[in-house]
Amino acid sequence: MIGKRLVIAIxxxxxxxxxxxxxxxxxxxFSSQSASGLGGSQIALVYLEGAISGGRGQNTFLSAxxxxxxxxKQLQEARLDSSVAAVVLRINSPxxxxxxxxxxxxxxxxxxxxxxxxxxxxxxxxxxxxxWIASGADAIVANPASITGSIGVxxxxxxxxxxxxxxxxxxxxxxxxxxxxxGSVSRPLTAAEREIIQALVDDIFEQFIDxxxxxxxxxxxxxxxLADGRIFTGRQAMSLGLVxxxxxxxxxxxxxxxxxxxxxxxxxxxxxxxxxxxxxxxxGATINMPLPSPWPLKSFDGGEILPR
Amino acid sequence: xxxFIDDFYDILFKPARGVSxxxxxxxxxxxxxxYLAVSLISAMAGYxxxxxxxxxxxxxxxxxxxxxxxxLQSLPLLNVITILVFSPIILFVWSAIxxxxxxxxxxxxxxxxxxxxxxxxxMPYIILAPLGxxxxxxxxxxxxxxxxxxxxxxxxxxxxxxxxxxxxxxRRAVLSYFLPLLATVAVFIIFFFLLGAFLMPLLSELFPx
Numbered sequence: 001m002i003g004k005r006l007v008i009a010i011x012x013x014x015x016x017x018x019x020x021x022x023x024x025x026x027x028x029x030f031s032s033q034s035a036s037g038l039g040g041s042q043i044a045l046v047y048l049e050g051a052i053s054g055g056r057g058q059n060t061f062l063s064a065x066x067x068x069x070x071x072x073k074q075l076q077e078a079r080l081d082s083s084v085a086a087v088v089l090r091i092n093s094p095x096x097x098x099x100x101x102x103x104x105x106x107x108x109x110x111x112x113x114x115x116x117x118x119x120x121x122x123x124x125x126x127x128x129x130x131x132w133i134a135s136g137a138d139a140i141v142a143n144p145a146s147i148t149g150s151i152g153v154x155x156x157x158x159x160x161x162x163x164x165x166x167x168x169x170x171x172x173x174x175x176x177x178x179x180x181x182x183g184s185v186s187r188p189l190t191a192a193e194r195e196i197i198q199a200l201v202d203d204i205f206e207q208f209i210d211x212x213x214x215x216x217x218x219x220x221x222x223x224x225x226l227a228d229g230r231i232f233t234g235r236q237a238m239s240l241g242l243v244x245x246x247x248x249x250x251x252x253x254x255x256x257x258x259x260x261x262x263x264x265x266x267x268x269x270x271x272x273x274x275x276x277x278x279x280x281x282x283x284g285a286t287i288n289m290p291l292p293s294p295w296p297l298k299s300f301d302g303g304e305i306l307p308r
Numbered sequence: 309x310x311x312f313i314d315d316f317y318d319i320l321f322k323p324a325r326g327v328s329x330x331x332x333x334x335x336x337x338x339x340x341x342x343y344l345a346v347s348l349i350s351a352m353a354g355y356x357x358x359x360x361x362x363x364x365x366x367x368x369x370x371x372x373x374x375x376x377x378x379x380l381q382s383l384p385l386l387n388v389i390t391i392l393v394f395s396p397i398i399l400f401v402w403s404a405i406x407x408x409x410x411x412x413x414x415x416x417x418x419x420x421x422x423x424x425x426x427x428x429x430x431m432p433y434i435i436l437a438p439l440g441x442x443x444x445x446x447x448x449x450x451x452x453x454x455x456x457x458x459x460x461x462x463x464x465x466x467x468x469x470x471x472x473x474x475x476x477x478x479r480r481a482v483l484s485y486f487l488p489l490l491a492t493v494a495v496f497i498i499f500f501f502l503l504g505a506f507l508m509p510l511l512s513e514l515f516p517x
Binding site for chain 2: 011014015018026027
């Protein structure tokens, strides 16, 4: 009987407490906000995590592959949202497709053209394509131990002819032009094809150099001297001019608030929506799917980083 | 008071005993009262769990901020009115449909007993109140999962009610519960099949091969 009464009491108390909270919300729907509800400016927080690839990405049962479109869409929403005064892009990516990085970088530039400051925060790693994107920001904040750099382009082509021979597989290409099966795994590259691919890699590399030089205010020669593909720690990158500040996400948020001249505590609008239990269960990590932190993150001056 | 605590506890944690007592001893009005109370509490839990700032952000694009604030403040009141008006209709119509399908399957129990049972079977939704409070402090949305779990719990109680009122086996009680849905699906399939049969000659005239 005591257990029974205890269960009933717990439920009854929680119902009463819920009623009190509900009445409180009716009276003041935005208790932590200004009197006008959404008054004041917000900082949009966009996550870019994992290898960068183009397209929308694909979700299947218990797995997911990322696509740049989700990040671009969230950056566009942040640009068009009148309640957003600045954007923080949190990058945790080793890089990926050059074209996809270019698309995200273009959207970064559009945000700046719209007059909204954009600050990039590096998590564990923001290398190669991740740095390509970051170089377009107003400011880059990295942890002293974050890994960055890897400014360069790589294209790997496999030659599996010997493996095919062992396995008894024979393939034949019927093609419309000499180079149509260039890069095929069933034959080695010819000297002419190697030249074509090298020219392609060089061209993308030159584009990368241009983007970094322009974004970071460095000369092409300065960038080229750092662009042999090596990686740097956040601290090394700062001494080389590849990063502006050392610090974590909260530092980046405060910097964005300062650049946007947001008075008081900045409110963070996490783009991409609140993840449900089913999202976490059914989808793996994607380019744009951070796992939620258990508690709201606080910026240095007390502003809350809340899921959208 | 003890009677209420027993009903409350048994329907949630000792369903077989609780349901058989409720369908035998409680009236349809008791069922309605419980149904209304639980609907109001679960609506309140939903209002507490949702982040109003996000709702406001969405709405602020289509209406002035003052209107959004007023709307959000009056939302619970509108919810209460909707529940008070529509809940009795939903409970009694739903019970009537279940009673009809049960009688079609040979049930001989009373509809008012079933209405009492269906009302009490809504009781698990009361658990959403504490969960709604917890959900406010989690970055993960647990209300979807909780809602599903409670829905299954409540569904099992309704099956138990049908079984107790009509002396059905569990299999027959499940069939009785789903019979209206199956009949509706069958009617739609037949409708679209007939529609297709009538329209096919017309289509071939409109788009000759």
